[in-house]
Amino acid sequence: MNNSIPENERAIWILKNEGEKTLKELAQTLGVTTEGARFQLLKLSNDGYVKSESRAKGRGRPKQVWSLTKKGHSKFPDTHSELTLRLINKIKEHLGEDTLTELISSTGQDNQQHYRNAIPEEATLEEKVKKLAELRKEEGYMATYEQHGNGDYLLIENHCPICAAATICQGFCDTELNTFQSVLGPNTNVERVDHILAGARRCAYLIQEK
Template sequence: MNNNVPENERAIWILKNEGEKTLKELSQALGVTTEGARFQLLKLSNDGYVKSESRAKGRGRPQQFWSLTKKGHSKFPDSHSELTLRLINKIKENLGEETLTELISSTGQDTLQNYLNSIPDTATLEEKIEKLAELRKQEGYMATYEQDENGNFLLIENHCPICAAATLCQGFCSTELNTFQSVLGPNTKVERVDHILAGARRCAYLISKK
């Protein structure tokens, strides 16, 4: 957990990084009693940052699942979103869609070169993914990765700092996917399995060897 997070916002940070949780799960993650967790959640709910949904999970009584609201997600800022949207619209109006596509592609090439300079070609696949996650985390994507029992990897981005721009122009997302594929090499398959713009709480990429 990020130790710089204010005490009263730790639940927001956990829900952003780990997704919805029950009261018991959240109390364990916070290291407090269920009553302490309930107090935090009710306050955050009153402030509009979290919401709960009653849902059956197996046998027994329905459970309350807590997750972030749109206002809760907005606690993690979209980098310079207003200025970015204005610039994108101006480029479209004055220079056309094709020029915008070329600019996004050029920016993607710069990002790719930066990643290639930072990630040795001789590194193992996991070492490459670990470094890529570190670089994305530095850029504000709250990135991490994990490996499943089949040896495949999941690169997870719990936040998108350019979400407003990507919503307006999804060329950013396709460029991002192509960049990951180029960084990890031709013997690797990269597939987006979760997408914030499609309504998921995060973006996630399944990475496997061909």
Template sequence: MDKIIQENERALCILKNEGEKTLKDLAKMLCITTEGARFQLLKLANEGYVKSESRAKGRGRPQQFWSLTKEGHAKFPNKHSELTLRLINKIKEDFGEETLSKIITSTGKDNLDNYRKTIAETDTLEEKVQKLAQLREKEGYMATFEKTGDGHFELIENHCPICDAASICQKFCSSELSVFQAVFGPNIQVERVKHILAGDRRCTYLIKEKSNT
């Protein structure tokens, strides 16, 4: 039973980090048979955590692509979500939007100070991206980074532990982007190219040196 639970959790983590997968691909990543993977996915589907979509690729038979449902994404914790939402609404109600914005900005400055303890100005751009990804991973963002084919970098966050709060106050997201820009400095461009709140599966930031032209 414990092994089944562990495999269920691994399947959810793979779909969270990697996005939709076919049965065959998921079985390979779990190192189990396709029948074993099918059993896991059907169990998770019955519990409401995953869903499948039939899609044709080329001339072959349609394939089933599996992905997380809203309930599946909710399996990954959002930090103190209910309490946070109550506090945000209370601050807005009693002190107004301006006070809430000042608090979020102040929190962003605290985060920046914390990041600067680890990320040095003398680090290369790749070292800075790597260290920021490691810090964000510790904060619960399931963060990784990749180097693109053109020498740029992507900071990828597969989970947002403050998503509920950000959904009612976009200032959280704008403050986050400002903090990232400050981490890398004025010669580096940081652009959010994918956004969970815009319907994307994850948040992705493109990080590159600014053009001299």
């Protein structure tokens, strides 16, 4: 948990990192009573940061689940979004789409080299995924990874600090996927299974050995 987050906004950090939760689940994660968690959520709801909805599952009573609103997600800023969007539009306007594509590709190559310098080629797949997650976390992607029982891995990015730029130029997302594939090696398959731009709360990549 991020200790820089104010105590009365810890629920925002949890919902951003772990997705929607019931009141009971959130109380357990916060380490408070359900009444304490409810108090926080109602305050955050009144401020427009969180929302709740009833979710029916099976024959039991519907559960009330809590998640972030658009305003809640905006607590985790898009790095220099306004300036970035202006620059992208100016490049398109004055230099053309092809030049923008070349610039994004060149940046992707720089990232590949940076990651390769930090990730030993002889490392195991898990070591590579773990280090990649650490690097992405340092860059503001709130990244982590999970190991599945079948030997697959899931690289999870709970935040996208370049979301505004990626929204108007899909090339950023395509370049990131190619970068991951290149860095993790030819014997690895990388597939994006969750995408923020497609409406998911996070971006996630399934990583498998071929």
